[in-house]
Amino acid sequence: MTTTSSVGQATPPSTRHTASADSPPVGSPPLRQTRDKVDPTFYWMLIPVLALFAFFITLPALVGVFFSLTNYAGYGDWKFIGLTNYVNIFKDPAVLQSYLFTFFFALTTTVVVNVVSLAIALGLNAKIKWRTGIRTVFFIPMVLSALIVSFVFNYLFSNTLPVLAERFGLTPLASSILANENLAWIAIVLVTVWQAAPGATIIYLAGLQSVPSEVYEAADLDGAGSWRQFTHLTLPLILGYLVINVILGFKGFLGTYEIIVGLTGGGPGMATQSVAMRIFSGFTGGDYSYQMANAVIYFLITLLISVIQLRLIQRRGVSL
Amino acid sequence: MTASTAQPHSASAANDRRQAPMRGPLVRRSSREGFKVNWWLTALMLVASLTILLPLYFTVAMALKSADQIGTGTGLAWPLPMNWNNFAEAYVATNFPKAFLSTAFVTVFSVLGALASSSLVAYAIVRNWHRKFFRGSFVYLLSAMFIPFPVIILPLIKQTALLGLDNPGGVIFLHVLGGISFNTLLYIAFVRSIPVELEESARMDGATTWQVFRKIIFPLLAPMNATVGIFAFLGSWNDFLLPQMMIADPALQTLPVVQMLFQGEFNTDYSLAFASYLMAMAPTLVVYILAQRWVLSGVMRGAVK
Numbered sequence: 341m342t343t344t345s346s347v348g349q350a351t352p353p354s355t356r357h358t359a360s361a362d363s364p365p366v367g368s369p370p371l372r373q374t375r376d377k378v379d380p381t382f383y384w385m386l387i388p389v390l391a392l393f394a395f396f397i398t399l400p401a402l403v404g405v406f407f408s409l410t411n412y413a414g415y416g417d418w419k420f421i422g423l424t425n426y427v428n429i430f431k432d433p434a435v436l437q438s439y440l441f442t443f444f445f446a447l448t449t450t451v452v453v454n455v456v457s458l459a460i461a462l463g464l465n466a467k468i469k470w471r472t473g474i475r476t477v478f479f480i481p482m483v484l485s486a487l488i489v490s491f492v493f494n495y496l497f498s499n500t501l502p503v504l505a506e507r508f509g510l511t512p513l514a515s516s517i518l519a520n521e522n523l524a525w526i527a528i529v530l531v532t533v534w535q536a537a538p539g540a541t542i543i544y545l546a547g548l549q550s551v552p553s554e555v556y557e558a559a560d561l562d563g564a565g566s567w568r569q570f571t572h573l574t575l576p577l578i579l580g581y582l583v584i585n586v587i588l589g590f591k592g593f594l595g596t597y598e599i600i601v602g603l604t605g606g607g608p609g610m611a612t613q614s615v616a617m618r619i620f621s622g623f624t625g626g627d628y629s630y631q632m633a634n635a636v637i638y639f640l641i642t643l644l645i646s647v648i649q650l651r652l653i654q655r656r657g658v659s660l
Numbered sequence: 661m662t663a664s665t666a667q668p669h670s671a672s673a674a675n676d677r678r679q680a681p682m683r684g685p686l687v688r689r690s691s692r693e694g695f696k697v698n699w700w701l702t703a704l705m706l707v708a709s710l711t712i713l714l715p716l717y718f719t720v721a722m723a724l725k726s727a728d729q730i731g732t733g734t735g736l737a738w739p740l741p742m743n744w745n746n747f748a749e750a751y752v753a754t755n756f757p758k759a760f761l762s763t764a765f766v767t768v769f770s771v772l773g774a775l776a777s778s779s780l781v782a783y784a785i786v787r788n789w790h791r792k793f794f795r796g797s798f799v800y801l802l803s804a805m806f807i808p809f810p811v812i813i814l815p816l817i818k819q820t821a822l823l824g825l826d827n828p829g830g831v832i833f834l835h836v837l838g839g840i841s842f843n844t845l846l847y848i849a850f851v852r853s854i855p856v857e858l859e860e861s862a863r864m865d866g867a868t869t870w871q872v873f874r875k876i877i878f879p880l881l882a883p884m885n886a887t888v889g890i891f892a893f894l895g896s897w898n899d900f901l902l903p904q905m906m907i908a909d910p911a912l913q914t915l916p917v918v919q920m921l922f923q924g925e926f927n928t929d930y931s932l933a934f935a936s937y938l939m940a941m942a943p944t945l946v947v948y949i950l951a952q953r954w955v956l957s958g959v960m961r962g963a964v965k
Contacts, residue, residue: 378788381869385784389777389840390797396837397804400815407815460708468702476952477709480716482959483944485898485916488937491923492719495930500718500734534711542956546963595808598900616810623814623905635811642808 404632414628425633434610435618435634439641442615445525446593449532453589454582457537461544462570482538490602493531494518497603521611524604528612531599536592540585547581548574587649594642719941722934723747730930746935754918754936755911760943763897763914766828766835770896771889773836774843778888781840782847783877787856798844805841809901817905826908834906835896843888846962850884851877886958897944915940 408425412418429435464475481489498516505513517523551574559569575582597616600606606613615638622631718736723746725739750756781801788794820830858880859872867875878885903914919940922933948955 378791379869382784382788382794385780385873386794386797389781390800392833393801393804393837393840396816396819396833397807397812400812400819401807403815403819404812463701463705463708466701467696467698468705469697469699470702472953474702474705474709475956476949477712479952479956480712480945480948483894483898483948483955484941485900485944487898487900487916488919488940489715491919491933491937492715495722495735495934496715496718500736503734534715542959543963546960591808595810597810601900616808619810620813620905623817628814632814635814639808639811643806646806 405636407629408632408636410629412629413626414623418629425630426637428630429634429637434613437610438613438615438618441525441612442594442596445528445596445612445614446590448525449529449536449593449596450586450589452529452533453536453540454585456533457540457585458544458582460537460541461548462574464541464545465548478541479538481535484535486535486598487602489535490531490599493527493534494603497527518604519608521608524608524612528596528600528603531603532593532596535599536589540589543581543585544578547578551577583653587646591642591646594645719934719938722930723938724935725931727929727931735930743931746931747939750932750936750939753932754921756936756939758911759913759915759918762828762912763916766831766903766914767893767896769832770835771892773832774839774888774892775885777836778840778843779847779878779881779885780873782844782851783873785844786848786851798848801841801844809838813901813905820906821908826906828903828907828912828914830906831899831902831914834902835892835899838902839892839895843892846888847881847884850881854880883958883961886954887962890955890958891962894944 407418409420409422410418411421411424460478464471464478468474497518502514502516505511517527555573555577556569559573564572595616596614597620600612600614600617604612606617615634619631619635619638622628622634625631721738722730722735724742724744725735725746726743729737729739729743781797785794785798816834817826820826820834823830825833854877859876862872862876898916899914900916904917904920907913907917919933919937922929922936
């Protein structure tokens with residue numbers, strides 16, 4: 341009864357009088373476990389989105405796994421070659437190098453971002469003058485395009501900094517660090533921190549504001565100094581927020597792309613090429629299926645990391 | 661997804677504090693030392709804020725320089741006279757109006773799509789939580805958060821190209837679907853806090869589920885709409901990866917991608933490039949400065965969820 345009538349009229353305006361006519365007042369669609377019948381409208385709300393999601397997100401993932409077992413170059417004929425791509429990846433120094441760089445970068449950046457943003461959050465949460473203004477400034481990077489920001493920093497690193505260094509006689513810095521394969525990663529970490537710190541700061545700020553002030557009053561009465569208050573009270577109380585920042589941050593930094601494109605383009609040589617950049621190169625490089633195998637491995641690694649992180653959280657009993 | 665690093669977490673810690681954040685000094689532990697301002701810390705924070713302000717100043721200064729003024733200097737000096745002409749030239753060189761419109765088109769519909777789809781999905785799931793199908797759908801949508809974007813991008817580009825979606829329209833689809841896991845999660849926590857009784861009286865009067873959603877639920881979601889809208893706006897406006905890879909026609913490219921124009925090997929016209937960067941950054945920057953309290957409280961709401 342009600343089923344057919346509302347299925348046929350998914351568009352809101354037309355359902356108005358018909359639905360009210362044939363659904364008796366008492367039997368309006370179930371909200372809790374009162375009846376077994378679901379109001380079909382709920383299916384109309386959910387299923388189109390699910391279908392699109394399956395088609396645009398899940399399907400490409402499956403197609404990718406499929407082609408990782410072939411020798412498809414991105415065009416033309418292909419045939420199954422089993423796990424050959426996977427075997428080759430483990431023997432490919434360029435791929436290994438990109439994984440090493442990506443993990444090293446993600447770890448370093450996660451640590452720096454969290455230290456910096458916790459410090460900023462503590463500063464913003466303390467009794468400082470012009471708090472609103474200072475807060476506004478610190479969150480600016482959040483609204484800017486990472487790519488454009490990197491272009492700006494690119495000029496600063498490759499022109500401004502060397503000129504300044506020369507002026508002050510700091511010869512080691514007199515050439516662009518972006519062109520130095522041992523130092524280029526530092527620039528990428530710095531810009532990533534610049535760009536990502538506000539997001540983490542907001543989470544820490546939320547954490548700091550969830551700590552009731554009575555806790556600090558009690559600590560003050562006991563004569564605990566600021567550092568002791570920080571390590572013994574604040575830190576344990578916001579541990580959940582720290583965990584979240586570390587997990588989200590690490591996962592995000594593993595997929596780093598735009599900032600590297602804007603700063604070094606993966607160079608010099610391949611010194612700063614991230615896994616994501618390697619995979620994207622399969623789009624133009626004619627090694628489509630090979631990079632798909634790379635992508636599958638990348639997925640398994642990130643999945644493994646997520647599982648480990650979740651386990652650790654559960655074990656330590658951090659309440660989120 | 662591509663908005664990645666700035667995303668807040670989804671845990672439900674401190675839910676009860678939802679109202680408190682960003683209310684100014686009132687909620688802070690101001691009673692601790694009275695209202696004494698910590699001047700040392702203030703000075704430290706001001707100095708630290710230069711790390712943000714200097715690059716921005718530098719961008720403005722560079723955008724106003726002529727090629728001669730840039731020369732071989734640091735680029736930090738303020739140019740006199742200022743060369744406003746750069747903006748006009750950059751406007752033409754990047755075909756700014758077209759890129760702007762394309763970006764705005766993608767952003768507006770991504771935001772609308774994100775609001776509509778994830779609020780509907782969240783509502784349907786919460787109100788049918790006891791049903792396997794809806795709970796399963798929730799887990800399915802959520803599982804996408806574990807799939808890194810690089811994993812699906814290559815097949816995805818092929819697929820969208822086959823369907824004729826290698827244009828801004830396709831980017832909108834992907835922005836909405838890519839953000840749906842996270843946005844639904846935000847909405848679900850909020851919908852749960854809306855008592856069913858509110859709907860029941862409307863249903864007694866014969867309102868359909870659609871009407872209940874439009875007239876009662878969606879308006880009540882207003883704070884979360886703001887949060888989801890802000891994230892969708894920033895993620896969409898600033899996205900580089902998807903437009904760069906998906907949009908086939910260069911004339912329809914979005915603002916961030918257009919800036920690649922200045923990265924050519926033989927390009928040394930930095931004043932033009934910086935004028936263009938500034939014009940691409942200005943819209944979000946201006947909106948943020950004007951509505952900063954509103955934007956920050958919205959983002960904060962996402963953070964405590």
